[in-house]
Amino acid sequence: MKMKMLLMSALMLTGMMLNAQRIAIVDVNEVLENLPAYIKAQDEIDVIAKAWQQEVAQEYDKIKSLYNEYQAEQVLMTAEMKNQKEEDIMNKEKEVREMQKRKFGPEGELFVKRQELVQPIQDQVFDAIKAYAEERGYDLILDKSSNTGILFTSEAYNKTADIKKRLNIQ
Numbered sequence: 001m002k003m004k005m006l007l008m009s010a011l012m013l014t015g016m017m018l019n020a021q022r023i024a025i026v027d028v029n030e031v032l033e034n035l036p037a038y039i040k041a042q043d044e045i046d047v048i049a050k051a052w053q054q055e056v057a058q059e060y061d062k063i064k065s066l067y068n069e070y071q072a073e074q075v076l077m078t079a080e081m082k083n084q085k086e087e088d089i090m091n092k093e094k095e096v097r098e099m100q101k102r103k104f105g106p107e108g109e110l111f112v113k114r115q116e117l118v119q120p121i122q123d124q125v126f127d128a129i130k131a132y133a134e135e136r137g138y139d140l141i142l143d144k145s146s147n148t149g150i151l152f153t154s155e156a157y158n159k160t161a162d163i164k165k166r167l168n169i170q
Contacts, residue, residue: 021140022137023138024136024140024142025150025153025157025158026129026144026158026159026163027144027158028125030160031167031169034170035169042118045113045114055103056099059096066085066092128166129141129163132162141159
């Protein structure tokens, strides 16, 4: 009886081991941050964002000047002139906020530009990871850099260096 139980346990354990999934970990951010094309794309995005931020700041400076001018001259203005000037300032503020949203909003020009420049590079990395997984027989590859709840992993599972090598990254 004990022998049968031991034999059945061994067979079940063997079956479970045969069905075990092969898992690997890749730090996608590390791979991307070492790709020259990604670095170039990020630099280009940073230049564009900085230029747009300066443009927005200049517009806010103009609004501040309009407001200071209004403050200085309001004692000489009629009620109608004051209302017109206040309305002009509020309209200008609204225009600048809309420009900010157009440039930096969730679906803004910066987001679109980032997608345009970075998405093909990310696709290249994901294709390399997929090909690596298929060649090596991995069932699951997790991204170490994303917040997926991975608290610990053995370095034996970390295949970031292999992916970097596949993409000719030093």
